[in-house]
Amino acid sequence: MIELTKPAVRPANPRFSSGPCSKRPGHSLEFLKQAFLGRSHRAAEGKARLKRAIDRTAEILGVPEDYRVAIVPASDTGAMEMALWSLLGQRGVDILAWESFGKGWASDIFKQLKLDDARVLEADYGALPDLASVDFARDVVFTWNGTTSGVRVPDGDWIAADREGLTICDATSAAFAQRLDWPKLDVTTFSWQKALGGEAAHGMLVLSPRAVERLESYTPPWPLPKIFRLTKDGKLMDGVFRGETINTPSMLCTEDWLDALGWAESVGGIDGLIARADANAGVIADWVGRTGWAAFLAEAPDIRSNTSVCVKIVDPAVTALGAEARLAFVKSMAALLEGEKAAYDITAHRDAPPGLRIWAGATVETSDMEALMPWLDWAFEAAKAELAKAA
Ligand SMILES: Cc1ncc(COP(=O)(O)O)c(C=O)c1O
Structure with missing residues (x-):
């Protein structure tokens, strides 16, 4: 090994991973001692904490009052696939893919859902596809921030306000760090493990009224596993958006998320x-x-x-x-x-x-x-x- 002079100072915290991301400054397991452990998540206090996690998330992100927010299984992947499987197929879809995750959603749509009327607008690592050629009469699937190329959309101005299709946005490495243009987003997903340094395995799904309307008026032709189901007898399962999660969440992870949200509020x-x-x-x-x-x-x-x-x-x-x-x-x-x-x-x-x-x-x-x-x-x-x- 050739000796070169090393810098005098090391980062106090050398964690620069893109997921799971660094915990918030000052994070300590001490703060998790009050977690609601060994109790049912459906007990009044369990539900109250899950509801608090939903409400504070929405507040910090500025989610409009008439949007719905849920905690869902399987992190951002779970939230995105739940949306793709529940909503697509009613009309054609444009998929924007400029790095690994966008390409992954395209693969879901082509190879798993096998949609006939699907189009991919692609760009190589480092660039964005031509946003002006997106057709908003169709559904549109895109990633707000492409985590593997470090390329994000500049804003939501390219999205038609009067669109007929739905926009389905994977915002996992954008939420809590970039300004999301909510009126332009019908479905937004992200995971706890990213920008606030929460724990893995839990995701969040945000739905606009138009997305809810699609869920209640359209039934996809393919089977939906229980873990993806957001409606019952043609009506939205309201409880899911009040903390009655589809399956059992970790109350330890929930407490950690509440801690992360508290820190987020403390920094403005x-x-x-x-x-x-x-x-x-x-x-x-x-x-x-x-x-x-x-x-x-x-x-x-x-x-x-x-x-x-x-x-x-x-x-x-x-x-x-x-x-x-x-x-x-x-x-x-x-x-x-x-x-x-x-x-x-x-x-x-x-x-x-x-x-x-x-x-x-x-x-x-x-x-x-x-x-x-x-x-x-x-x-x-x-x-x-x-x-x-x-x-
Ligand atoms: C843009 C994007 N989408 C999806 C994922 C998958 O997220 P998760 O592992 O939380 O499901 C990631 C993870 O890095 C991501 O950056």
């Missing part, structure tokens, strides 16, 4: 959360501006994520390598950073081009992000020195 609610994520992403942008070896994967600043920030390596010694060697280089950088307890889990997603992905959401302290930057340069130089030695 949605405005404070967005400001924190923006500040973190700004630290990375400043660093990218001064470093010679890294560049954003996202091509344009207005589509650049402030949560899952993805950078590629543009140093000629690395770009000249084959795909496998490039991946090995990035992995060796990540291993060096992990060994130094400077950063955990920052290699790009396995489906994305080799690079780094740094979570910049609100639970990350800006001082930690600042401390991380010199370590990235150190790891790059150390990995490059190893590469030169091996050559």
Whole structure:
């Protein structure tokens, strides 16, 4: 190993994973001692806590009064698949896919639901598909923030206000860090494990009145597992949206979510959360501006994520390598950073081009992000020195 001078300061918290994401600053299991454990989630207090989790989530996110919010099984994947299976098939669908998760929803729709009238609008890692060519007479499925490419939609202005179809939005790495345009969203999903650092396995589903109207007026031709069912005898199962979950939730995870929401309120609610994520992403942008070896994967600043920030390596010694060697280089950088307890889990997603992905959401302290930057340069130089030695 070639010795290079290591930065003097390490991030106090080296957790920059894009999911599960870092817990909120000051998180402690002590706060979970009051969890409603060993009791039925259908007892009055259990239901009250689940309802509180729903109500406070809606309040912080600014969800309109006439929308419905539920806690659902199987995290964001569960919430999205519940929506796709329950709502699609009534009309054609446009799917926007510009990274791994959008492609996954397209695969569900083509290969599992086997919809005939489905169209994918695609773009490569780093870009967005042409938003102007989306047809809002059809249903539209998209990801607000593509976690694996660090590319997000700039806003909701491209979505027709007078659409005939429904918009179904996977917002799991956008919620609590980016401003969601609620009137433009009919179905919105996210998981607890992302931007507020909650626990895995629980998801949330937000429905507009138009989505509810579709649920109550349309029955899909395929079978629906119990875990996906939101209606009974053609009527919305109201209780699900008041905390009477479809199956048994974890009251420990619920308590942790309530704790995360309390912290979110303490930093100024949605405005404070967005400001924190923006500040973190700004630290990375400043660093990218001064470093010679890294560049954003996202091509344009207005589509650049402030949560899952993805950078590629543009140093000629690395770009000249084959795909496998490039991946090995990035992995060796990540291993060096992990060994130094400077950063955990920052290699790009396995489906994305080799690079780094740094979570910049609100639970990350800006001082930690600042401390991380010199370590990235150190790891790059150390990995490059190893590469030169091996050559
Ligand atoms: C955009 C997006 N969609 C879906 C998922 C899957 O989420 P979960 O594992 O919480 O179901 C993720 C997880 O990283 C994601 O980033």
